Amino acid sequence: MKLKDYIQKLFGSERHQLENDRTKLIDRMRKLYKFLETDFNYVYTLDTEVDKYPGGPKYYINKYTNIKAQRQIEIVLHRNSTPIHSYLKRLKNSVEPSYSDNHNCFAFYEIDIYKGIDNHDRHNPYLPPDYEFANVKVGLEILKSIPTILNGTDWFDRNKLDKIFLETxxxxxGHTDNPTFSIIKQTFSFLEQDFNFKIVYDYDKLRPFEQGLGGELIYSNDKIKIAFAVDFRDQDFCIYLVDTKKYDIDNYHQVGERVGRGQTTEKDFIHAKRQLEARIKNYYR
Structure with a gap:
Protein backbone atom coordinates (compact mmCIF):
# COMPACT_ATOMS: atom_id res chain seq x y z
CA MET A 1 0.00 0.00 0.00
CA LYS A 2 1.32 3.44 -0.95
CA LEU A 3 2.07 5.87 1.88
CA LYS A 4 -0.55 8.33 0.57
CA ASP A 5 -3.23 5.62 0.48
CA TYR A 6 -2.24 4.44 3.97
CA ILE A 7 -2.52 7.96 5.42
CA GLN A 8 -5.90 8.50 3.75
CA LYS A 9 -7.16 5.21 5.15
CA LEU A 10 -5.71 5.91 8.59
CA PHE A 11 -7.16 9.40 8.96
CA GLY A 12 -10.28 8.98 6.88
CA SER A 13 -9.41 11.81 4.51
CA GLU A 14 -10.37 9.93 1.37
CA ARG A 15 -13.59 11.25 -0.10
CA HIS A 16 -16.66 9.05 0.08
CA GLN A 17 -18.13 7.76 -3.18
CA LEU A 18 -21.34 9.70 -2.54
CA GLU A 19 -19.32 12.91 -2.34
CA ASN A 20 -17.46 12.02 -5.53
CA ASP A 21 -20.77 11.43 -7.31
CA ARG A 22 -22.16 14.79 -6.21
CA THR A 23 -18.96 16.60 -7.18
CA LYS A 24 -19.06 15.08 -10.66
CA LEU A 25 -22.72 16.03 -11.05
CA ILE A 26 -21.97 19.63 -10.04
CA ASP A 27 -19.12 19.79 -12.57
CA ARG A 28 -21.46 18.60 -15.32
CA MET A 29 -24.15 21.04 -14.24
CA ARG A 30 -21.76 23.99 -14.24
CA LYS A 31 -20.70 23.23 -17.81
CA LEU A 32 -24.34 23.01 -18.88
CA TYR A 33 -25.34 26.22 -17.08
CA LYS A 34 -22.27 28.19 -18.15
CA PHE A 35 -24.49 30.51 -20.22
CA LEU A 36 -25.83 32.01 -16.97
CA GLU A 37 -22.36 33.34 -16.24
CA THR A 38 -21.32 34.28 -19.79
CA ASP A 39 -24.62 35.61 -21.18
CA PHE A 40 -26.41 36.92 -18.08
CA ASN A 41 -23.54 37.82 -15.73
CA TYR A 42 -24.60 35.50 -12.93
CA VAL A 43 -22.03 34.61 -10.27
CA TYR A 44 -21.80 31.00 -9.09
CA THR A 45 -21.31 29.99 -5.44
CA LEU A 46 -21.50 26.67 -3.63
CA ASP A 47 -22.51 26.25 0.01
CA THR A 48 -22.36 22.89 1.76
CA GLU A 49 -24.02 21.77 4.98
CA VAL A 50 -22.67 18.84 6.97
CA ASP A 51 -24.12 16.60 9.65
CA LYS A 52 -22.80 13.73 11.74
CA TYR A 53 -23.35 11.06 9.08
CA PRO A 54 -20.74 9.80 6.58
CA GLY A 55 -20.71 10.39 2.85
CA GLY A 56 -19.69 14.02 2.68
CA PRO A 57 -21.94 17.08 3.05
CA LYS A 58 -25.66 16.49 3.52
CA TYR A 59 -26.64 19.37 1.23
CA TYR A 60 -24.92 20.99 -1.72
CA ILE A 61 -26.58 24.37 -2.29
CA ASN A 62 -25.60 25.74 -5.70
CA LYS A 63 -26.46 29.39 -6.31
CA TYR A 64 -26.30 31.57 -9.40
CA THR A 65 -26.83 35.22 -8.42
CA ASN A 66 -27.19 38.43 -10.40
CA ILE A 67 -27.36 41.38 -8.02
CA LYS A 68 -28.07 43.91 -10.77
CA ALA A 69 -31.06 41.91 -12.01
CA GLN A 70 -32.03 40.98 -8.43
CA ARG A 71 -32.37 37.33 -9.38
CA GLN A 72 -31.03 34.11 -7.89
CA ILE A 73 -31.19 30.51 -9.06
CA GLU A 74 -30.77 27.87 -6.37
CA ILE A 75 -30.20 24.18 -7.03
CA VAL A 76 -30.01 21.89 -4.00
CA LEU A 77 -28.52 18.40 -4.10
CA HIS A 78 -28.87 15.92 -1.24
CA ARG A 79 -26.04 13.57 -0.30
CA ASN A 80 -27.97 10.34 -0.91
CA SER A 81 -31.31 11.33 -2.44
CA THR A 82 -32.17 11.46 -6.12
CA PRO A 83 -34.58 14.45 -6.35
CA ILE A 84 -33.06 17.84 -7.11
CA HIS A 85 -34.72 20.92 -5.62
CA SER A 86 -34.50 23.96 -7.88
CA TYR A 87 -35.82 27.48 -7.28
CA LEU A 88 -35.80 30.87 -8.95
CA LYS A 89 -35.91 33.80 -6.53
CA ARG A 90 -36.48 37.52 -6.86
CA LEU A 91 -34.23 39.38 -4.45
CA LYS A 92 -35.29 42.50 -2.57
CA ASN A 93 -32.48 44.95 -1.88
CA SER A 94 -30.14 42.02 -2.60
CA VAL A 95 -31.71 39.95 0.21
CA GLU A 96 -32.90 36.41 -0.52
CA PRO A 97 -36.61 35.76 0.08
CA SER A 98 -37.69 32.82 2.22
CA TYR A 99 -38.91 29.67 0.54
CA SER A 100 -42.38 30.44 1.90
CA ASP A 101 -42.48 33.82 0.11
CA ASN A 102 -44.79 32.65 -2.65
CA HIS A 103 -44.55 35.86 -4.68
CA ASN A 104 -40.75 35.92 -4.81
CA CYS A 105 -39.76 32.23 -4.82
CA PHE A 106 -40.86 29.80 -7.53
CA ALA A 107 -39.88 26.15 -7.81
CA PHE A 108 -38.85 25.01 -11.29
CA TYR A 109 -41.83 22.66 -11.59
CA GLU A 110 -44.09 25.66 -10.91
CA ILE A 111 -42.46 27.56 -13.76
CA ASP A 112 -43.24 24.62 -16.05
CA ILE A 113 -46.91 24.66 -15.01
CA TYR A 114 -46.97 28.44 -15.42
CA LYS A 115 -45.86 27.90 -19.02
CA GLY A 116 -48.43 25.15 -19.65
CA ILE A 117 -46.28 22.06 -19.00
CA ASP A 118 -47.75 19.84 -16.27
CA ASN A 119 -45.70 16.63 -16.17
CA HIS A 120 -44.71 15.18 -12.79
CA ASP A 121 -42.28 12.65 -14.30
CA ARG A 122 -40.37 15.45 -16.02
CA HIS A 123 -39.13 16.70 -12.63
CA ASN A 124 -38.85 13.29 -10.96
CA PRO A 125 -36.79 11.10 -13.32
CA TYR A 126 -36.32 7.97 -11.24
CA LEU A 127 -35.17 5.68 -14.03
CA PRO A 128 -31.43 5.07 -14.53
CA PRO A 129 -29.00 6.05 -15.78
CA ASP A 130 -28.24 9.63 -14.77
CA TYR A 131 -31.31 10.25 -12.63
CA GLU A 132 -30.14 13.64 -11.42
CA PHE A 133 -28.53 14.83 -14.64
CA ALA A 134 -31.83 14.31 -16.47
CA ASN A 135 -33.35 16.78 -13.99
CA VAL A 136 -30.46 19.20 -14.51
CA LYS A 137 -31.16 19.16 -18.26
CA VAL A 138 -34.83 19.92 -17.63
CA GLY A 139 -33.68 22.89 -15.55
CA LEU A 140 -31.54 24.07 -18.46
CA GLU A 141 -34.55 23.94 -20.78
CA ILE A 142 -36.62 25.98 -18.32
CA LEU A 143 -33.94 28.62 -17.80
CA LYS A 144 -33.31 28.98 -21.54
CA SER A 145 -37.03 29.70 -22.04
CA ILE A 146 -37.22 32.70 -19.66
CA PRO A 147 -34.52 35.22 -20.71
CA THR A 148 -36.54 38.29 -19.65
CA ILE A 149 -37.01 36.78 -16.19
CA LEU A 150 -33.29 36.08 -15.89
CA ASN A 151 -32.27 39.59 -16.92
CA GLY A 152 -34.62 41.20 -14.40
CA THR A 153 -37.13 42.68 -16.85
CA ASP A 154 -40.11 40.45 -16.03
CA TRP A 155 -41.39 38.29 -13.19
CA PHE A 156 -44.07 35.68 -12.59
CA ASP A 157 -47.64 36.36 -11.46
CA ARG A 158 -48.47 34.09 -8.52
CA ASN A 159 -52.18 34.88 -8.87
CA LYS A 160 -52.11 33.54 -12.43
CA LEU A 161 -50.41 30.35 -11.23
CA ASP A 162 -52.93 29.97 -8.40
CA LYS A 163 -55.73 30.13 -10.96
CA ILE A 164 -54.08 27.38 -13.02
CA PHE A 165 -53.62 25.19 -9.92
CA LEU A 166 -57.21 25.71 -8.78
CA GLU A 167 -58.54 24.77 -12.21
CA THR A 168 -56.33 21.70 -12.69
CA GLY A 174 -46.92 27.64 -3.41
CA HIS A 175 -45.98 27.05 0.20
CA THR A 176 -48.60 26.36 2.87
CA ASP A 177 -48.30 25.09 6.42
CA ASN A 178 -48.90 21.37 6.85
CA PRO A 179 -52.56 20.85 7.86
CA THR A 180 -51.78 18.01 10.29
CA PHE A 181 -49.30 20.08 12.27
CA SER A 182 -51.72 23.01 12.21
CA ILE A 183 -54.29 20.79 13.95
CA ILE A 184 -51.68 19.64 16.48
CA LYS A 185 -50.72 23.23 17.31
CA GLN A 186 -54.35 24.15 17.83
CA THR A 187 -55.32 21.03 19.81
CA PHE A 188 -52.27 21.10 22.07
CA SER A 189 -52.10 24.86 22.58
CA PHE A 190 -52.48 24.20 26.34
CA LEU A 191 -48.78 23.26 26.37
CA GLU A 192 -47.86 26.89 25.74
CA GLN A 193 -50.73 28.47 27.63
CA ASP A 194 -50.74 26.37 30.81
CA PHE A 195 -47.25 24.86 31.08
CA ASN A 196 -44.98 27.49 29.47
CA PHE A 197 -43.75 25.23 26.67
CA LYS A 198 -42.31 26.76 23.52
CA ILE A 199 -41.98 25.25 20.07
CA VAL A 200 -38.28 24.63 19.44
CA TYR A 201 -38.51 22.47 16.31
CA ASP A 202 -41.23 23.05 13.74
CA TYR A 203 -41.72 21.00 10.57
CA ASP A 204 -43.41 23.98 8.93
CA LYS A 205 -40.29 26.10 9.41
CA LEU A 206 -38.03 23.65 7.60
CA ARG A 207 -36.85 24.37 4.09
CA PRO A 208 -38.82 22.44 1.44
CA PHE A 209 -35.93 20.08 0.73
CA GLU A 210 -35.74 19.22 4.45
CA GLN A 211 -39.38 18.17 4.57
CA GLY A 212 -40.48 14.69 3.66
CA LEU A 213 -43.07 11.97 4.18
CA GLY A 214 -42.98 12.50 7.93
CA GLY A 215 -41.88 15.09 10.42
CA GLU A 216 -41.70 16.37 13.98
CA LEU A 217 -43.01 19.17 16.14
CA ILE A 218 -41.05 19.62 19.38
CA TYR A 219 -42.18 21.57 22.46
CA SER A 220 -39.77 22.35 25.29
CA ASN A 221 -39.55 23.90 28.72
CA ASP A 222 -36.70 23.83 31.22
CA LYS A 223 -37.13 20.18 32.21
CA ILE A 224 -38.82 18.17 29.47
CA LYS A 225 -39.54 18.07 25.79
CA ILE A 226 -42.72 16.86 24.12
CA ALA A 227 -42.13 15.42 20.64
CA PHE A 228 -44.90 14.83 18.11
CA ALA A 229 -43.85 12.48 15.31
CA VAL A 230 -46.16 12.23 12.29
CA ASP A 231 -46.09 9.77 9.40
CA PHE A 232 -48.00 11.29 6.48
CA ARG A 233 -48.08 8.03 4.52
CA ASP A 234 -49.72 5.93 7.23
CA GLN A 235 -51.56 8.96 8.65
CA ASP A 236 -50.58 8.20 12.22
CA PHE A 237 -48.72 9.94 15.03
CA CYS A 238 -46.85 9.27 18.27
CA ILE A 239 -46.14 11.56 21.22
CA TYR A 240 -43.00 11.24 23.33
CA LEU A 241 -42.04 12.79 26.65
CA VAL A 242 -38.28 13.21 26.92
CA ASP A 243 -35.97 14.50 29.64
CA THR A 244 -34.23 17.56 28.19
CA LYS A 245 -30.81 16.24 29.27
CA LYS A 246 -31.30 13.06 27.24
CA TYR A 247 -32.99 14.63 24.22
CA ASP A 248 -31.60 14.50 20.70
CA ILE A 249 -33.62 14.99 17.50
CA ASP A 250 -32.36 11.62 16.24
CA ASN A 251 -32.99 9.51 19.36
CA TYR A 252 -35.98 10.93 21.24
CA HIS A 253 -38.15 7.99 20.17
CA GLN A 254 -35.61 5.61 21.75
CA VAL A 255 -34.90 7.39 25.04
CA GLY A 256 -38.29 9.02 25.55
CA GLU A 257 -41.52 7.72 27.05
CA ARG A 258 -44.32 7.25 24.54
CA VAL A 259 -47.36 8.96 26.03
CA GLY A 260 -49.78 8.90 23.11
CA ARG A 261 -50.42 7.57 19.64
CA GLY A 262 -53.18 7.25 17.06
CA GLN A 263 -54.40 8.14 13.61
CA THR A 264 -54.26 11.76 12.47
CA THR A 265 -57.96 12.32 13.14
CA GLU A 266 -59.64 14.90 15.36
CA LYS A 267 -60.97 12.13 17.61
CA ASP A 268 -57.53 10.58 18.21
CA PHE A 269 -55.88 13.97 18.76
CA ILE A 270 -58.44 14.91 21.41
CA HIS A 271 -57.95 11.55 23.15
CA ALA A 272 -54.16 12.01 23.07
CA LYS A 273 -54.57 15.52 24.47
CA ARG A 274 -56.31 14.15 27.57
CA GLN A 275 -53.61 11.51 28.03
CA LEU A 276 -50.77 13.99 27.64
CA GLU A 277 -52.29 16.59 29.93
CA ALA A 278 -52.75 13.99 32.67
CA ARG A 279 -49.19 12.70 32.21
CA ILE A 280 -47.67 16.19 32.45
CA LYS A 281 -49.63 17.01 35.60
CA ASN A 282 -48.44 13.74 37.13
CA TYR A 283 -44.85 14.51 36.08
CA TYR A 284 -44.84 17.75 38.08
CA ARG A 285 -46.30 16.28 41.28
Missing part, protein backbone atom coordinates in the same frame (compact mmCIF):
# COMPACT_ATOMS: atom_id res chain seq x y z
CA UNK A 169 -55.60 20.45 -9.17
CA UNK A 170 -58.23 22.00 -6.92
CA UNK A 171 -55.84 23.90 -4.64
CA UNK A 172 -53.55 26.94 -4.75
CA UNK A 173 -49.88 26.82 -5.62
Missing amino acids: KGYKS
Whole structure:
Protein backbone atom coordinates (compact mmCIF):
# COMPACT_ATOMS: atom_id res chain seq x y z
CA MET A 1 0.00 0.00 0.00
CA LYS A 2 1.32 3.44 -0.95
CA LEU A 3 2.07 5.87 1.88
CA LYS A 4 -0.55 8.33 0.57
CA ASP A 5 -3.23 5.62 0.48
CA TYR A 6 -2.24 4.44 3.97
CA ILE A 7 -2.52 7.96 5.42
CA GLN A 8 -5.90 8.50 3.75
CA LYS A 9 -7.16 5.21 5.15
CA LEU A 10 -5.71 5.91 8.59
CA PHE A 11 -7.16 9.40 8.96
CA GLY A 12 -10.28 8.98 6.88
CA SER A 13 -9.41 11.81 4.51
CA GLU A 14 -10.37 9.93 1.37
CA ARG A 15 -13.59 11.25 -0.10
CA HIS A 16 -16.66 9.05 0.08
CA GLN A 17 -18.13 7.76 -3.18
CA LEU A 18 -21.34 9.70 -2.54
CA GLU A 19 -19.32 12.91 -2.34
CA ASN A 20 -17.46 12.02 -5.53
CA ASP A 21 -20.77 11.43 -7.31
CA ARG A 22 -22.16 14.79 -6.21
CA THR A 23 -18.96 16.60 -7.18
CA LYS A 24 -19.06 15.08 -10.66
CA LEU A 25 -22.72 16.03 -11.05
CA ILE A 26 -21.97 19.63 -10.04
CA ASP A 27 -19.12 19.79 -12.57
CA ARG A 28 -21.46 18.60 -15.32
CA MET A 29 -24.15 21.04 -14.24
CA ARG A 30 -21.76 23.99 -14.24
CA LYS A 31 -20.70 23.23 -17.81
CA LEU A 32 -24.34 23.01 -18.88
CA TYR A 33 -25.34 26.22 -17.08
CA LYS A 34 -22.27 28.19 -18.15
CA PHE A 35 -24.49 30.51 -20.22
CA LEU A 36 -25.83 32.01 -16.97
CA GLU A 37 -22.36 33.34 -16.24
CA THR A 38 -21.32 34.28 -19.79
CA ASP A 39 -24.62 35.61 -21.18
CA PHE A 40 -26.41 36.92 -18.08
CA ASN A 41 -23.54 37.82 -15.73
CA TYR A 42 -24.60 35.50 -12.93
CA VAL A 43 -22.03 34.61 -10.27
CA TYR A 44 -21.80 31.00 -9.09
CA THR A 45 -21.31 29.99 -5.44
CA LEU A 46 -21.50 26.67 -3.63
CA ASP A 47 -22.51 26.25 0.01
CA THR A 48 -22.36 22.89 1.76
CA GLU A 49 -24.02 21.77 4.98
CA VAL A 50 -22.67 18.84 6.97
CA ASP A 51 -24.12 16.60 9.65
CA LYS A 52 -22.80 13.73 11.74
CA TYR A 53 -23.35 11.06 9.08
CA PRO A 54 -20.74 9.80 6.58
CA GLY A 55 -20.71 10.39 2.85
CA GLY A 56 -19.69 14.02 2.68
CA PRO A 57 -21.94 17.08 3.05
CA LYS A 58 -25.66 16.49 3.52
CA TYR A 59 -26.64 19.37 1.23
CA TYR A 60 -24.92 20.99 -1.72
CA ILE A 61 -26.58 24.37 -2.29
CA ASN A 62 -25.60 25.74 -5.70
CA LYS A 63 -26.46 29.39 -6.31
CA TYR A 64 -26.30 31.57 -9.40
CA THR A 65 -26.83 35.22 -8.42
CA ASN A 66 -27.19 38.43 -10.40
CA ILE A 67 -27.36 41.38 -8.02
CA LYS A 68 -28.07 43.91 -10.77
CA ALA A 69 -31.06 41.91 -12.01
CA GLN A 70 -32.03 40.98 -8.43
CA ARG A 71 -32.37 37.33 -9.38
CA GLN A 72 -31.03 34.11 -7.89
CA ILE A 73 -31.19 30.51 -9.06
CA GLU A 74 -30.77 27.87 -6.37
CA ILE A 75 -30.20 24.18 -7.03
CA VAL A 76 -30.01 21.89 -4.00
CA LEU A 77 -28.52 18.40 -4.10
CA HIS A 78 -28.87 15.92 -1.24
CA ARG A 79 -26.04 13.57 -0.30
CA ASN A 80 -27.97 10.34 -0.91
CA SER A 81 -31.31 11.33 -2.44
CA THR A 82 -32.17 11.46 -6.12
CA PRO A 83 -34.58 14.45 -6.35
CA ILE A 84 -33.06 17.84 -7.11
CA HIS A 85 -34.72 20.92 -5.62
CA SER A 86 -34.50 23.96 -7.88
CA TYR A 87 -35.82 27.48 -7.28
CA LEU A 88 -35.80 30.87 -8.95
CA LYS A 89 -35.91 33.80 -6.53
CA ARG A 90 -36.48 37.52 -6.86
CA LEU A 91 -34.23 39.38 -4.45
CA LYS A 92 -35.29 42.50 -2.57
CA ASN A 93 -32.48 44.95 -1.88
CA SER A 94 -30.14 42.02 -2.60
CA VAL A 95 -31.71 39.95 0.21
CA GLU A 96 -32.90 36.41 -0.52
CA PRO A 97 -36.61 35.76 0.08
CA SER A 98 -37.69 32.82 2.22
CA TYR A 99 -38.91 29.67 0.54
CA SER A 100 -42.38 30.44 1.90
CA ASP A 101 -42.48 33.82 0.11
CA ASN A 102 -44.79 32.65 -2.65
CA HIS A 103 -44.55 35.86 -4.68
CA ASN A 104 -40.75 35.92 -4.81
CA CYS A 105 -39.76 32.23 -4.82
CA PHE A 106 -40.86 29.80 -7.53
CA ALA A 107 -39.88 26.15 -7.81
CA PHE A 108 -38.85 25.01 -11.29
CA TYR A 109 -41.83 22.66 -11.59
CA GLU A 110 -44.09 25.66 -10.91
CA ILE A 111 -42.46 27.56 -13.76
CA ASP A 112 -43.24 24.62 -16.05
CA ILE A 113 -46.91 24.66 -15.01
CA TYR A 114 -46.97 28.44 -15.42
CA LYS A 115 -45.86 27.90 -19.02
CA GLY A 116 -48.43 25.15 -19.65
CA ILE A 117 -46.28 22.06 -19.00
CA ASP A 118 -47.75 19.84 -16.27
CA ASN A 119 -45.70 16.63 -16.17
CA HIS A 120 -44.71 15.18 -12.79
CA ASP A 121 -42.28 12.65 -14.30
CA ARG A 122 -40.37 15.45 -16.02
CA HIS A 123 -39.13 16.70 -12.63
CA ASN A 124 -38.85 13.29 -10.96
CA PRO A 125 -36.79 11.10 -13.32
CA TYR A 126 -36.32 7.97 -11.24
CA LEU A 127 -35.17 5.68 -14.03
CA PRO A 128 -31.43 5.07 -14.53
CA PRO A 129 -29.00 6.05 -15.78
CA ASP A 130 -28.24 9.63 -14.77
CA TYR A 131 -31.31 10.25 -12.63
CA GLU A 132 -30.14 13.64 -11.42
CA PHE A 133 -28.53 14.83 -14.64
CA ALA A 134 -31.83 14.31 -16.47
CA ASN A 135 -33.35 16.78 -13.99
CA VAL A 136 -30.46 19.20 -14.51
CA LYS A 137 -31.16 19.16 -18.26
CA VAL A 138 -34.83 19.92 -17.63
CA GLY A 139 -33.68 22.89 -15.55
CA LEU A 140 -31.54 24.07 -18.46
CA GLU A 141 -34.55 23.94 -20.78
CA ILE A 142 -36.62 25.98 -18.32
CA LEU A 143 -33.94 28.62 -17.80
CA LYS A 144 -33.31 28.98 -21.54
CA SER A 145 -37.03 29.70 -22.04
CA ILE A 146 -37.22 32.70 -19.66
CA PRO A 147 -34.52 35.22 -20.71
CA THR A 148 -36.54 38.29 -19.65
CA ILE A 149 -37.01 36.78 -16.19
CA LEU A 150 -33.29 36.08 -15.89
CA ASN A 151 -32.27 39.59 -16.92
CA GLY A 152 -34.62 41.20 -14.40
CA THR A 153 -37.13 42.68 -16.85
CA ASP A 154 -40.11 40.45 -16.03
CA TRP A 155 -41.39 38.29 -13.19
CA PHE A 156 -44.07 35.68 -12.59
CA ASP A 157 -47.64 36.36 -11.46
CA ARG A 158 -48.47 34.09 -8.52
CA ASN A 159 -52.18 34.88 -8.87
CA LYS A 160 -52.11 33.54 -12.43
CA LEU A 161 -50.41 30.35 -11.23
CA ASP A 162 -52.93 29.97 -8.40
CA LYS A 163 -55.73 30.13 -10.96
CA ILE A 164 -54.08 27.38 -13.02
CA PHE A 165 -53.62 25.19 -9.92
CA LEU A 166 -57.21 25.71 -8.78
CA GLU A 167 -58.54 24.77 -12.21
CA THR A 168 -56.33 21.70 -12.69
CA LYS A 169 -55.60 20.45 -9.17
CA GLY A 170 -58.23 22.00 -6.92
CA TYR A 171 -55.84 23.90 -4.64
CA LYS A 172 -53.55 26.94 -4.75
CA SER A 173 -49.88 26.82 -5.62
CA GLY A 174 -46.92 27.64 -3.41
CA HIS A 175 -45.98 27.05 0.20
CA THR A 176 -48.60 26.36 2.87
CA ASP A 177 -48.30 25.09 6.42
CA ASN A 178 -48.90 21.37 6.85
CA PRO A 179 -52.56 20.85 7.86
CA THR A 180 -51.78 18.01 10.29
CA PHE A 181 -49.30 20.08 12.27
CA SER A 182 -51.72 23.01 12.21
CA ILE A 183 -54.29 20.79 13.95
CA ILE A 184 -51.68 19.64 16.48
CA LYS A 185 -50.72 23.23 17.31
CA GLN A 186 -54.35 24.15 17.83
CA THR A 187 -55.32 21.03 19.81
CA PHE A 188 -52.27 21.10 22.07
CA SER A 189 -52.10 24.86 22.58
CA PHE A 190 -52.48 24.20 26.34
CA LEU A 191 -48.78 23.26 26.37
CA GLU A 192 -47.86 26.89 25.74
CA GLN A 193 -50.73 28.47 27.63
CA ASP A 194 -50.74 26.37 30.81
CA PHE A 195 -47.25 24.86 31.08
CA ASN A 196 -44.98 27.49 29.47
CA PHE A 197 -43.75 25.23 26.67
CA LYS A 198 -42.31 26.76 23.52
CA ILE A 199 -41.98 25.25 20.07
CA VAL A 200 -38.28 24.63 19.44
CA TYR A 201 -38.51 22.47 16.31
CA ASP A 202 -41.23 23.05 13.74
CA TYR A 203 -41.72 21.00 10.57
CA ASP A 204 -43.41 23.98 8.93
CA LYS A 205 -40.29 26.10 9.41
CA LEU A 206 -38.03 23.65 7.60
CA ARG A 207 -36.85 24.37 4.09
CA PRO A 208 -38.82 22.44 1.44
CA PHE A 209 -35.93 20.08 0.73
CA GLU A 210 -35.74 19.22 4.45
CA GLN A 211 -39.38 18.17 4.57
CA GLY A 212 -40.48 14.69 3.66
CA LEU A 213 -43.07 11.97 4.18
CA GLY A 214 -42.98 12.50 7.93
CA GLY A 215 -41.88 15.09 10.42
CA GLU A 216 -41.70 16.37 13.98
CA LEU A 217 -43.01 19.17 16.14
CA ILE A 218 -41.05 19.62 19.38
CA TYR A 219 -42.18 21.57 22.46
CA SER A 220 -39.77 22.35 25.29
CA ASN A 221 -39.55 23.90 28.72
CA ASP A 222 -36.70 23.83 31.22
CA LYS A 223 -37.13 20.18 32.21
CA ILE A 224 -38.82 18.17 29.47
CA LYS A 225 -39.54 18.07 25.79
CA ILE A 226 -42.72 16.86 24.12
CA ALA A 227 -42.13 15.42 20.64
CA PHE A 228 -44.90 14.83 18.11
CA ALA A 229 -43.85 12.48 15.31
CA VAL A 230 -46.16 12.23 12.29
CA ASP A 231 -46.09 9.77 9.40
CA PHE A 232 -48.00 11.29 6.48
CA ARG A 233 -48.08 8.03 4.52
CA ASP A 234 -49.72 5.93 7.23
CA GLN A 235 -51.56 8.96 8.65
CA ASP A 236 -50.58 8.20 12.22
CA PHE A 237 -48.72 9.94 15.03
CA CYS A 238 -46.85 9.27 18.27
CA ILE A 239 -46.14 11.56 21.22
CA TYR A 240 -43.00 11.24 23.33
CA LEU A 241 -42.04 12.79 26.65
CA VAL A 242 -38.28 13.21 26.92
CA ASP A 243 -35.97 14.50 29.64
CA THR A 244 -34.23 17.56 28.19
CA LYS A 245 -30.81 16.24 29.27
CA LYS A 246 -31.30 13.06 27.24
CA TYR A 247 -32.99 14.63 24.22
CA ASP A 248 -31.60 14.50 20.70
CA ILE A 249 -33.62 14.99 17.50
CA ASP A 250 -32.36 11.62 16.24
CA ASN A 251 -32.99 9.51 19.36
CA TYR A 252 -35.98 10.93 21.24
CA HIS A 253 -38.15 7.99 20.17
CA GLN A 254 -35.61 5.61 21.75
CA VAL A 255 -34.90 7.39 25.04
CA GLY A 256 -38.29 9.02 25.55
CA GLU A 257 -41.52 7.72 27.05
CA ARG A 258 -44.32 7.25 24.54
CA VAL A 259 -47.36 8.96 26.03
CA GLY A 260 -49.78 8.90 23.11
CA ARG A 261 -50.42 7.57 19.64
CA GLY A 262 -53.18 7.25 17.06
CA GLN A 263 -54.40 8.14 13.61
CA THR A 264 -54.26 11.76 12.47
CA THR A 265 -57.96 12.32 13.14
CA GLU A 266 -59.64 14.90 15.36
CA LYS A 267 -60.97 12.13 17.61
CA ASP A 268 -57.53 10.58 18.21
CA PHE A 269 -55.88 13.97 18.76
CA ILE A 270 -58.44 14.91 21.41
CA HIS A 271 -57.95 11.55 23.15
CA ALA A 272 -54.16 12.01 23.07
CA LYS A 273 -54.57 15.52 24.47
CA ARG A 274 -56.31 14.15 27.57
CA GLN A 275 -53.61 11.51 28.03
CA LEU A 276 -50.77 13.99 27.64
CA GLU A 277 -52.29 16.59 29.93
CA ALA A 278 -52.75 13.99 32.67
CA ARG A 279 -49.19 12.70 32.21
CA ILE A 280 -47.67 16.19 32.45
CA LYS A 281 -49.63 17.01 35.60
CA ASN A 282 -48.44 13.74 37.13
CA TYR A 283 -44.85 14.51 36.08
CA TYR A 284 -44.84 17.75 38.08
CA ARG A 285 -46.30 16.28 41.28
